[in-house]
Amino acid sequence: DGGITQSPKYLFRKEGQNVTLSCEQNLNHDAMYWYRQDPGQGLRLIYYSQIVNDFQKGDIAEGYSVSREKKESFPLTVTSAQKNPTAFYLCASSIAGISYEQYFGPGTRLTVT
């Protein structure tokens, strides 16, 4: 079955540690996205990538980093520089182009204490 997987579903870390969230897709989509969701805030774009080996900052990129070495993978690292990392993180993918619909993974809930 084609789709997007994110792992793990729940992640716990101590403050000051970097943590990497996984996102894999087998939809053969060129574009991939990372969003952060906080209660009552909707979705905010962290990073996006339209093609392998290229990515752009979204609205809230500070404290995060990404890589896009393979078409099917777009991992997100939450660094210790991110001041409020506890949130629900969603990965999405789409056919590259103008406003094609995005397909979402199940999300990872990160809790940092």
Add this chain to the structure above:
Amino acid sequence: GEDVEQSLFLSVREGDSSVINCTYTDSSSTYLYWYKQEPGAGLQLLTYIFSNMDMKQDQRLTVLLNKKDKHLSLRIADTQTGDSAIYFCAEGEGSQGNLIFGKGTKLSVKP
């Protein structure tokens, strides 16, 4: 910049129709989308409409677009308890293919 506005809550009785409204600011949006999010899950694409259309119907879902007023609505007929979720409106930003999401409307369906 672009912005998408939605009311935060809507409560209806099972069997009634639900209407979720959305306003957007980017007049160049080509596509407008409705997504559904159940608790603890990712977003599921429900439907979308091209900006040159006024209406789109898909089973119990009807999308209405008033491009002049930049107003989009989603009507769910015969609302069921399984429709309880958060519904997000999104507009396409344009050349980068990014979507701008509203904050979501939480639909509660009472039996």
